[in-house]
Amino acid sequence: MIRRRLFIGASLSLAASPVFAQQEKPVRFAVTGSLEQGSLALGSAPAGSLVALDGRPLHVTADGRFAFGFGPDQTAASLVTVRYPDGGGDSRAFTPAPRQYDVQRVDGLPQNTVTPPPQVTERIRREAEAIYLARLNDTSGSDFLSGFDWPAPGILSGVFGSRRINNGIPGSPHYGVDMAAPTGTPILAPADGMVRISADHYLSGGITLLDHGQGVSTAYLHQSRRLVAAGETVRRGQRIGLIGATGRATGPHLHWTLNWFQVRLDPSRSTRKPLPDPV
The missing domain is CATH 2.60.40 (Immunoglobulin-like)
Structure with missing residues (x-):
């Protein structure tokens, strides 16, 4: 100290x-x-x-x-x-170079995930708090420093930073990248890490959050099945879940996020290859 x-x-x-x-x-x-x-x-x-x-x-x-x-x-x-x-x-x-973010309209979302009913407000708050706390960890991992692998194949259907219009209602920016692929497509750890969260959330659906070290974490949303539990250590390339359409989703895809503590980052800027493999 x-x-x-x-x-x-x-x-x-x-x-x-x-x-x-x-x-x-x-x-x-x-x-x-x-x-x-x-x-x-x-x-x-x-x-x-x-x-x-x-x-x-x-x-x-x-x-x-x-x-x-x-x-x-x-x-x-x-x-x-x-x-x-x-x-x-x-x-x-x-000084970071500036970016221009797209505007993306998404229709067909379950309306109760766009305007959640009052009875789930407390649940959403608790789940957001759990994610916030998980992102405070500052451990000694370093495998991510060599670059991330794409966690799943698929079509890049959503980009980082886009201003979302959900069912006609302006929403929060899209802080992640989406890979559209069939339900059941395997999700692989893109680097070594520790599982901090493995749970079913109201908006995120089946979610896994990995701590990669130095405040760097990634999360995997809308899974149909989670294959790892909180507290487990995972290795690059290990199967951690299956793509699904749980939570706020219109179809099967993986929503992949990257954070440095609470700072939201674009995972596609830190991958070894520019695009995921095709399905």
Whole structure:
């Protein structure tokens, strides 16, 4: 705890120091990824470094790798500060590239999932709270740093960030990607992780949430069957569920989400291949 507190103070002083900001030596850390709104950024620094994002300490692997996310509508720069094991440091600001999001009309949804009846309001609140709490975990996983595999084959039927009009009613943005495929199509873990949630929710239907480490989590909605339980460890490529049409859905598909803590991200920007395989 003392180390973390000292680092916060040191990182802030580094960022504010005119001498530090004007030095000409090369920066010794790198940040990669699409570096746009709603994307996961991956960083690397010398082993043993300490890293902060806007003064907040980040989890760093033994070999110096770390991750953070840009919000889907973020316009401000994110300041990454690194304190190296030899006592030096660097600080750089990263501004995400802007994106344009589509407007998508979805008709045929069960009306009780678009305008839920009052008797299910408390259930929806409890389920949202469970998801929020699951996304607070900051564990030491790192397999996701090599990129995610697509969790299922299918047609890409829904994109991240689209402004949804559900049964003619404006709804929340679509913070995930959809893969349309027949009911029963296997869903595979896209990277190693721990199951934090495996449950049946009112809006999400059959849902599984995986904790991949460093605040990075993914979720799998509308499953016809869940094949793993909370607390289990899963490996990349392991079968975790089957595609379905439970919850708020018009037909069988997988809704796949990616988060960095509570920051919603586009999983299609972090995959090894640009599109899922065909069914």
